[in-house]
Structures are given as structure tokens and as C-alpha cells.
Amino acid sequence: MATSVSEIERPNDVPEKIGKYVIINRIGKGSTGTVYLSHDPYYRRDVAIKVYDIEEDENADKAKVSRKMFFNEAHMVGMLQHPNIMPIYDAGEEDGKYYVVTEHIQGARTLAAYCRPDNLLRVDDVVEIIYKCAKALHYAHGRGVIHRDIKPSNVMLTIDNDVRIIDFGIAIVSDSDVSRIEGIAGSPSYMSPEQVQSEELTPRSDLYSLGAVMYELLTGFRPFRADNLSKLLHQIVYATPPPIHTYRDDLPEELENAVAQTMLKDPDQRIASGASMAAELTRVYKDLRQKYDQLDNQEHFDVLRTLTFFHEFSHAEIWEVLRASDWHEYKDGDDIVREGEIDDRFYIIVTGKVAVQANGNNVGTLANGECFGETSYVRGAKRQASIKADGAVTILRVSSTLMEQVSSACQLRFNKVFLRALIQRLQGTT
Numbered sequence: 001m002a003t004s005v006s007e008i009e010r011p012n013d014v015p016e017k018i019g020k021y022v023i024i025n026r027i028g029k030g031s032t033g034t035v036y037l038s039h040d041p042y043y044r045r046d047v048a049i050k051v052y053d054i055e056e057d058e059n060a061d062k063a064k065v066s067r068k069m070f071f072n073e074a075h076m077v078g079m080l081q082h083p084n085i086m087p088i089y090d091a092g093e094e095d096g097k098y099y100v101v102t103e104h105i106q107g108a109r110t111l112a113a114y115c116r117p118d119n120l121l122r123v124d125d126v127v128e129i130i131y132k133c134a135k136a137l138h139y140a141h142g143r144g145v146i147h148r149d150i151k152p153s154n155v156m157l158t159i160d161n162d163v164r165i166i167d168f169g170i171a172i173v174s175d176s177d178v179s180r181i182e183g184i185a186g187s188p189s190y191m192s193p194e195q196v197q198s199e200e201l202t203p204r205s206d207l208y209s210l211g212a213v214m215y216e217l218l219t220g221f222r223p224f225r226a227d228n229l230s231k232l233l234h235q236i237v238y239a240t241p242p243p244i245h246t247y248r249d250d251l252p253e254e255l256e257n258a259v260a261q262t263m264l265k266d267p268d269q270r271i272a273s274g275a276s277m278a279a280e281l282t283r284v285y286k287d288l289r290q291k292y293d294q295l296d297n298q299e300h301f302d303v304l305r306t307l308t309f310f311h312e313f314s315h316a317e318i319w320e321v322l323r324a325s326d327w328h329e330y331k332d333g334d335d336i337v338r339e340g341e342i343d344d345r346f347y348i349i350v351t352g353k354v355a356v357q358a359n360g361n362n363v364g365t366l367a368n369g370e371c372f373g374e375t376s377y378v379r380g381a382k383r384q385a386s387i388k389a390d391g392a393v394t395i396l397r398v399s400s401t402l403m404e405q406v407s408s409a410c411q412l413r414f415n416k417v418f419l420r421a422l423i424q425r426l427q428g429t430t
Contacts, residue, residue, distance in 0.1 A: 013026070014026050014036065015036075018036065018038070018049050018051060018094065018097060018099050019090075019092045019094050019099060021038040021040070021047065021049055021101065022038060022039070023036045023037070023038055023049070024036070024037045024038055024039065025037050027048065027104075028048075032052055032053060032069060032169065033050050033051050033052040033053050034050070034051050034053070035048050035049065035050050035051075036048070036049045036051065037049075037104060038101075040089075040101075045103075045104075046104040046106070047089060047101050047102065047103065047104050048101070048102050048103065048104040049099050049100070049101050049102075050099060050100045050102065051097050051098070051099045052069065052070045052098045052099070052100075054070070054096070054098055069169035069170060070091070070098040070099075070100065070169075072168065072169055072170065072171060072173070073088060073091065073100045073168055073169055074088075074091035074092075074100060075173060079143065079145070080139070080140055080143065080145065080168075082135075082136050082139045082140070083136075083162075084132045084133065084135065084136035084162070084163045084164060084165060085136050085139070085140065085164065085165050086102050086103055086156070086164040086165065086166040086167075087102060087103050088100060088101070088102050088168075089101045089102060089103070102166075103164070105156065105158050105164065106159070107158070107159040107404070108156045108157060108158045108159065108164070109156065109157060109404070110152060110153045110154070110155060110156050110157070111129070111152035111153070111155045111156075111157060111213065111217060112152040112153045113401055114152075114157075114217060114401070115152050115216045115217060115220060116220050117219070117220030117221070117247075118220070118343070119220075119344070119399060119401055119402070120217065120218070120219075120220055121217060121402065122323055123218065123250075123251060123255070123288060124285060124288040124289060125161070125323070126214065126217045126218055127255070127281050127284055127285045127288060128285060129155070129157065129163055129217070130210060130213070130214045130217075130277075130281060131278050131281040131282065131285065132162075132163040133150075133155060133163060133165060133210055133213075134207070134210060134274040134275075134277040134278040134281065135274060135275070135278045136163070136165050136274075137150075137165070137203070137206050137207065137210065137274040138203075138273055138274025138275045138278065139274075140165075141203035141206070141273070141274060144173060145168070145171050145172070145173050146171060146172040146201055146202070146203055146205065146206055147165065147168060147171050147206050147209075148170050148171055148172055148195070148201065148205070148206070149167060149169070149170050149171075149187060149190075149209075150165070150190060150206050150209035150210050150213060151187045151189070151190045151209065151213060152213055152216065152217070154166050154167045155213065157405065159404065159405065159408075161405050172201060188229060188232055188233065188236075189212070189222045189223075189224065189225075189232065190209040190212045190213060190222075191209065191233075191236060192204075192205040192208035192209060192236075192267070193208075193236055193237045193265050194267055196233045196236050196237055197237065202267055203273065203274070204267040204270045204271070204272070205267065206274075207262050207270060207271055207273075207274060207277055208262060208263055208267075208270060210262065210277070211259050211260075211261075211262025211263040212263060214259050214262070215241065215244065215259050215263070218244055218247075218248070218251065218255075218259070219244055219247040219248065220247070221242075221247060223241035223242075223263065224236055224239065224241060237265070241263065243256065244256045244259060252284065252287060252288070254283070254284050254287065255284045255288075258277075258280050258281060258284055261280070262277060297322065300322060300327055301315075301318060301319065301322065303350055303351075304318050304321075304322070304350070304396070305318065307348070307350065307368065307369040308369040308370075309348055309369050309370070309371055309417055309421070310417075312413060312416075312417060313410075313413055313417075316410075317407075317409065317410040317413055317414075320406040320407060320410045321396075321398060321403075321406070321410065321414065323402075323406070324398055324399055324402035324403045324405070324406055325396050325397060325398045325399065325402075326396075326397050327350075327394065327395075327396060327397075328394070328395050328396075328397055329392070329393070329394050329395075330389040330392070330393045330394075330395065331389060331392060332389055332390070332391050332392060333388060333389060334388065334389045334393075335386065335387075335388055336354060336387040336388065336389060336393070336395060337372070337373065337383050337385070337386060337387040338383065338386050339357070339358065339359075339382075339383055339384065339385055339386040340382050340383060341382065341383050342382055342383070343383075344399060344400045344401050345373055345397050345398060345399055345400065346371060346372075346373040346374075346397075346398040346400060346403075346418065347371060347372050347373045347387070347395050347396070347397055347398070348369075348370075348371045348395070348396040348398065349366055349367060349368045349369065349370050349371070349372075349393065349394075349395060350368060350394040350395060350396055351368050351392075351393065351394040352367075352368060352389065352390070352391055352392055352393035352394060353365050353366060353367040353368070353390045353391065353393065354366050354372075354387050354388060354389055354390055354393055355387070355388045355389075355390045356372070356385050356386075356387060357385060357386040357387075357388065358384065358385045358386070363385065365390060366387075370421065371418060371421050372387055374418070374422045398414075
């Protein structure tokens with residue numbers, strides 16, 4: 001006999017139902033509430049249910065803010081229907097629990113995962129993501145909504161490389177009084193100068209924040225950094241962020257100018273609208289695509305096509321792996337992987353060979369077409385061996401994080417080939 005959702009065993013701290021929704025499991029916990037997974041049988045879709053922490057007896061001020069954030073999001077049920085904005089389906093209150101029901105996207109992660117210098121997205125992917133965000137904000141602004149908290153953790157990237165802007169809890173809604181939340185302004189590192197100074201906000205404040213997000217996605221660093229809040233806010237109002245080319249020199253000047261235009265101190269001099277920002281990024285994107293389609297990338301593809309590792313891959317799948325990778329050359333004796341370190345990359349030898357060392361002893365060599373870095377399958381696992389270049393070596397470094405964004409077919413193919421190589425190596429060692 002089939003098991004119904006209501007009969008599934010749950011942890012003790014997971015409620016059976018919230019409103020009309022049967023809870024499957026808890027999937028997240030944030031500063032303002034807890035998120036649960038449910039399934040809406042009427043519309044036949046999975047949903048995420050955010051339950052706000054509103055407990056008067058513990059912290060009255062925090063409860064007041066949480067309640068206002070709930071009413072703010074509840075006010076927007078069905079209001080914003082855009083493919084790049086997380087839809088809010090429902091909201092309610094039951095037995096003191098205030099909840100909001102949104103779309104649930106399996107496997108999605110926020111842009112915060114791609115804000116490290118060693119795990120950046122490809123530049124054209126960043127431009128495409130920010131383009132979609134700019135179009136979505138233009139749509140929201142046209143309906144009187146200013147998000148007020150645009151930051152990497154409030155932009156989700158789906159496994160299909162699509163975008164959702166989330167969390168309108170502190171948004172300003174033109175026809176609503178509940179959106180006036182005192183004491184909350186947003187996330188300091190991404191706030192516009194006028195937001196820092198508690199001035200009246202316009203849609204251009206969101207565009208400043210989006211520019212700050214783009215700056216970080218391109219460089220791995222926030223535009224402004226300080227060891228305390230007052231210094232940070234002072235920088236936002238008066239200082240100019242380091243030019244992007246001080247962090248990397250491979251970006252076109254037009255892209256750097258586009259980011260700078262969104263982050264001007266005076267809102268009146270800033271880029272005028274999300275539509276204008278999207279149009280500017282479209283021009284930049286076309287130039288980038290031409291650059292990435294030039295001969296060097298075709299040459300990289302042609303080389304990979306000949307390697308044993310890629311014999312079972314389709315052409316499209318090899319291009320996907322290339323987009324999740326970088327091409328790196330090492331000199332004789334260079335460290336490629338150090339024993340005891342943690343990173344999330346897989347490595348495929350394109351040309352040359354490497355020496356494998358464990359506990360200071362040479363244990364073997366690997367040559368072109370072979371791979372290493374299997375500990376990336378376990379997050380947080382330390383490398384069990386050191387890998388050094390034995391002569392000049394070219395390595396394809398594949399980010400396991402970025403591989404999560406390629407197609408399911410490509411992921412399955414990559415995992416199958418990588419695991420086969422690992423098993424063969426273990427059998428040989430035995």
C-alpha cells in the first residue's frame with residue numbers, strides 16, 4: 001500500500017502541517033525564520049514555506065520587525081509575476097505562525113557561492129545573470145516595488161542557469177504602509193550611499209546594489225571592506241572602490257565602465273533604469289561572446305576531443321565542461337595540489353605528466369588524459385596526496401561547484417568517467 005505524505009516520519013522539531021500544507025521536511029534556517037518543504041497537490045508543485053520567527057516574549061523588537069516583514073511579503077502575493085523573480089503563491093497565519101509560500105527550486109543555490117576569487121563564474125555568465133536581474137528589477141520598479149536588499153544571497157541560480165531574485169521582506173511598496181520598517185535598511189556592504197544616509201530611495205538604489213553584486217562576482221571581493229561598520233558606511237558614502245582591473249586584467253573596459261556607472265555616488269548621475277542597465281550589458285555580452293568564440297577556445301576544444309577522458313562526451317558536453325573550467329600551465333616542480341589542503345576542483349592533465357607524492361614519498365606518475373582530485377566528491381575533505389608538475393604541464397581545472405550548473409547529462413557523463421578512472425586506479429594500487 002502506498003505511503004501518504006502525512007504518514008512520512010519527520011524529525012521532532014518539524015511540524016506535520018502549516019496551514020493547509022503538509023510538511024515534508026525542513027530545508028533551511030535564516031535570521032528571520034525557518035523554511036520547510038511541502039507539496040501543493042492542487043497545483044501539483046513543490047513549494048517552500050517560510051515561517052517567520054515572531055515570539056513576543058523573547059525579543060519584542062525583533063518580533064515587531066519579523067511581523068512587518070511577513071506582512072510586507074504577504075502584501076505582494078501574486079503581485080510580481082516575472083520569470084526572474086521568485087513568485088509568492090500564498091501567505092497566512094495559523095496558531096501564531098505567520099508563513100509565506102513560494103516556489104521551491106530543487107538544487108538551486110545563491111550567488112554567494114560564486115563570490116570567492118578561486119570560484120568565480122565565467123565573465124559572460126556573470127553578465128547574463130546581472131542582465132536578468134536588471135530586467136527583473138525594472139519590472140518590479142514599474143510596479144512600485146523597490147527591493148532594498150539586493151545582495152548575492154538574495155539571488156538564486158537554478159541548475160538550468162536561470163535566475164530568481166528572492167526575499168522582498170524589507171522592500172518598499174508604493175501603495176503599502178507596512179513596508180516602512182524602521183531600523184532595517186538592508187545589507188551594509190551592498191547599500192547605496194543614499195540608503196546609508198537614510199535618504200528617500202528610488203529604483204536607482206537597487207541598481208547601485210546590483211552593481212556592487214556584479215563587482216563582487218567579477219573580482220571575488222566586495223567593493224568596500226572595513227574592520228567595523230562605521231568605517232564601511234563612511235567608505236560607501238565618500239570613497240571610490242578599487243578599479244576592477246586592479247584585481248584582474250582580462251575584462252573589457254566597457255564592462256568595467258558599466259559597473260562603475262551603476263555605482264556612482266549621486267543617484268541622478270547613475271544609470272537611469274534597469275532597462276538601461278540591461279541594454280548596456282547586452283552590448284557588452286555580444287562582445288564577450290565573440291571573444292570566447294575565438295580560435296583559442298576552439299583549439300582547447302580540439303585538444304580535449306583527443307584525450308581519452310573525453311572520448312564518450314558529445315561536442316556540447318565538452319563545451320559545457322570548458323565553461324566550468326580554466327586552462328592552466330605549470331612549470332617543472334610547481335605545486336598543483338598540496339597534501340592536506342581543501343579545494344573543490346577536479347584536475348585533468350591535458351599535456352605533460354605529474355608526480356604523485358604522499359607523506360613526502362613518490363608514489364607514482366600521471367600523464368595526459370588522466371585525472372586526479374577525487375576528494376572533491378566529498379565537501380571539506382582534505383587532499384590525500386601532493387601533485388607536482390614533472391616538466392611543463394597543462395591542466396584543465398574543473399570546478400565542482402560550477403559543474404553543478406551544467407546539464408544533468410553532462411554531470412552524469414563526467415561523474416561516470418571520473419569514477420571509472422578512480423576505480424581503475426584503486427584496483428591498480430591494490
